[in-house]
Amino acid sequence: MENHLDRLLAAYCSPTLAGIKPASLVSCDRTLLPDLPRRLREYRQAFAPRGMRFEIVCACKGRYLLLVYHRAALESRMADPRMQRVLTSFGYPASGPLETLLWTLKRRIALTDGFPHEIGLFLGYPIEDVIGFIRHAGRNCKLCGYWKVYGDAEAASRLFDRLSRVCRAVTGRVERGETLLEVFAAA
Numbered sequence: 001m002e003n004h005l006d007r008l009l010a011a012y013c014s015p016t017l018a019g020i021k022p023a024s025l026v027s028c029d030r031t032l033l034p035d036l037p038r039r040l041r042e043y044r045q046a047f048a049p050r051g052m053r054f055e056i057v058c059a060c061k062g063r064y065l066l067l068v069y070h071r072a073a074l075e076s077r078m079a080d081p082r083m084q085r086v087l088t089s090f091g092y093p094a095s096g097p098l099e100t101l102l103w104t105l106k107r108r109i110a111l112t113d114g115f116p117h118e119i120g121l122f123l124g125y126p127i128e129d130v131i132g133f134i135r136h137a138g139r140n141c142k143l144c145g146y147w148k149v150y151g152d153a154e155a156a157s158r159l160f161d162r163l164s165r166v167c168r169a170v171t172g173r174v175e176r177g178e179t180l181l182e183v184f185a186a187a
Contacts, residue, residue, distance in 0.1 A: 004032055005039060006180040007171070013068040014170035015163045017052065017184055021124040022077050023069035029062065036064050046181050057106045065109065067102075067122070074098060074122065083121055086131065090118045126151050 005028075009017070013024040028036055040054045047054070051071050058065035075098045077083060088094050092104045101122075108116040120130040125147045132141070132150020141148035145160035173183050 003174075003179065005036070005043075006174050008033075009043075009068065009180055010171040010174040010183075011167060014167045016068050016070060017047070017180070018166050018170070019070065019073070020163065020166060022073040023067055023123050025057075025119070025123060026066050026068070028064040028066055030064060031062075033064065036066070040066075043181075047184070050184070055102065057102070058109045069122070071098065077121070077124065082127055086121060086127065087118060090116065092118075120147060123147075126156070128152075129156070 008026055008028060012026040015021040016024040030036075033039070037056065040056070043052075043054050051073075053067075053069050053071050055067045055069070056064050057067045078087070078098060078101055079095075084092075084095055087101065090108070093100055096104075105116070105119065105122060109119075117134045118130065120133065121127065126149075128151035129147055129149050133148050136150065138148060141150055142153040143149040143156055145156065146163055147156075149156040170180075170183055174180060
């Protein structure tokens, strides 16, 4: 049987599972993955020794929004005073623990039609790109790839290439029959 969850995570979360990004976000169709909360137990257990977490941040009518993150990397990123200043401006508690920041993010997702723009900080986007996106309402970026770039376009382009290579490599292995657990257990 085809493992839709492995394919989805390989396509959208490989850079996080490989340790390149602190977090990834993926939308999961509830009709294709109605048992996602139960299935995540296996992933949580298998990836816990690597510090990986799998958390549903929104369970909407038609989809689950799944945040896959490396706990230590995300905690370190959120401890940066620049991140804290930006998050505080959006109503996050000053220097709160990661659990509180994630709870606030979940609440903001639930109260917003789209995504709260600061979500990019959680996903590892450079702070200047998140601030630029907010300031310019998504227009006038220097480069558009995994996110809209307002800062260092050359560095972002190199990172976009790296992220794409990792996604292709992991997705290829999963397409050839390996499970995501096998791919990353061997890493």
